[in-house]
Amino acid sequence: MGNEKQNSPSILAKIISCRFVLHFLFLVLGFSFGITLNLFLKSFSFNIQTTLFSLSPAPTLPPSPPESQRIPSPSPVVGSLVGNIRMKSPLMHDMEDEELFWRASMVPRIDKFPHERVPKVAFMFLTKGSLPLAALWDKFFKGNEGFFSIYVHSHPSFNFTMPPQSAFHDTTIPSKVVEWGKPSMIDAERRLIANALLDFTNERFILLSESCIPLFNFTTIYNYIINSDQSFVGSFDDPRKIGRGRYNPKMFPTINISDWRKGSQWFEVNRKVAIEIVADTTYYPVFRDYCSPPCYPDEHYIPTLVNVVCPKLNSNRTLTWVDWSKSGPHPERFIKGDISVEFLDRIRSGHNCSYNGDLTSVCYLFGRKFVANTLQPLLQIAPTLFHFNP
Numbered sequence: 001m002g003n004e005k006q007n008s009p010s011i012l013a014k015i016i017s018c019r020f021v022l023h024f025l026f027l028v029l030g031f032s033f034g035i036t037l038n039l040f041l042k043s044f045s046f047n048i049q050t051t052l053f054s055l056s057p058a059p060t061l062p063p064s065p066p067e068s069q070r071i072p073s074p075s076p077v078v079g080s081l082v083g084n085i086r087m088k089s090p091l092m093h094d095m096e097d098e099e100l101f102w103r104a105s106m107v108p109r110i111d112k113f114p115h116e117r118v119p120k121v122a123f124m125f126l127t128k129g130s131l132p133l134a135a136l137w138d139k140f141f142k143g144n145e146g147f148f149s150i151y152v153h154s155h156p157s158f159n160f161t162m163p164p165q166s167a168f169h170d171t172t173i174p175s176k177v178v179e180w181g182k183p184s185m186i187d188a189e190r191r192l193i194a195n196a197l198l199d200f201t202n203e204r205f206i207l208l209s210e211s212c213i214p215l216f217n218f219t220t221i222y223n224y225i226i227n228s229d230q231s232f233v234g235s236f237d238d239p240r241k242i243g244r245g246r247y248n249p250k251m252f253p254t255i256n257i258s259d260w261r262k263g264s265q266w267f268e269v270n271r272k273v274a275i276e277i278v279a280d281t282t283y284y285p286v287f288r289d290y291c292s293p294p295c296y297p298d299e300h301y302i303p304t305l306v307n308v309v310c311p312k313l314n315s316n317r318t319l320t321w322v323d324w325s326k327s328g329p330h331p332e333r334f335i336k337g338d339i340s341v342e343f344l345d346r347i348r349s350g351h352n353c354s355y356n357g358d359l360t361s362v363c364y365l366f367g368r369k370f371v372a373n374t375l376q377p378l379l380q381i382a383p384t385l386f387h388f389n390p
Contacts, residue, residue, distance in 0.1 A: 270313065
């Protein structure tokens with residue numbers, strides 16, 4: 001019993017000493033772990049900041065759109081407002097007229113173009129179906145690529161296809177049914193203009209039909225149109241029954257009879273006038289609602305609109321010759337036997353008119369109402385007479 005009492009303090013001292021050592025070891029280990037962890041976190045944070053800082057000046061670009069959404073450009077320098085429109089072919093899209101006209105009416109506020117721009121003439125063909133004189137036009141356009149654009153509005157059910165080597169290949173636009181003497185006719189005209197306006201390199205816009213032919217070579221026609229100070233819209237005050245007699249009093253007060261004009265459907269306009277036509281929401285509804293036979297919108301809408309909105313920009317004459325010498329609702333048609341050098345020369349130079357303030361005998365650049373069987377004699381005569389590119 002005496003020995004047990006003597007050994008008890010010694011055992012207790014050893015236990016206390018062991019606990020002290022263990023506490024010290026835990027403290028040293030904890031301190032070391034804390035320092036190591038702190039250094040690691042600082043290094044990790046620095047690496048993250050360094051990485052973010054190095055990437056921030058060059059953010060990653062969004063992925064390219066799929067092929068179906070890419071918009072083919074008519075030329076490498078085209079400026080367009082078409083945006084992300086699903087294009088089915090070079091000129092086909094899924095826009096309705098309301099959106100199309102809205103996009104086409106946009107105007108840049110900076111006049112200077114950011115790149116070299118060659119102004120083009122947009123040839124707009126309003127057709128019922130095929131283009132029987134396409135071979136003649138192909139010779140006309142040959143060698144002048146980059147100076148023109150072509151747009152074709154045919155019946156929506158017609159399969160308008162042309163071989164790749166033709167200037168008319170892939171030139172159709174989304175179309176709708178057109179009825180003669182109905183507002184759908186001016187709808188088609190505005191639709192053609194609007195599609196052509198989407199290409200900023202188009203500066204002049206000429207409306208043609210499947211029965212039209214050129215009367216000069218491309219260079220002559222291009223220079224005549226591009227260098228003109230005015231547009232060419234037939235617009236005159238006709239006091240007869242076929243003029244003022246077609247005015248509907250319900251058009252007042254938006255359209256007064258003193259503003260009423262008549263003219264040829266086949267026009268040529270500059271870009272400013274073209275925008276006025278597609279942007280119009282004031283006069284178009286009046287014609288749509290109150291101009292029906294014997295009032296024909298295609299003979300009155302654009303002539304009246306131009307007279308009211310921008311009369312000083314117009315020459316009040318058309319560039320497309322037709323023969324109205326015989327009475328009736330339609331001009332004279334020309335067939336194979338009518339084609340001769342003398343006949344074509346009379347159309348080309350047998351008139352007098354004003355061009356940029358000067359008198360000239362070159363008043364018509366196109367002729368109309370040439371039927372399909374005139375193609376072969378025209379192909380024999382025109383290339384030499386008109387000096388087409390070989």
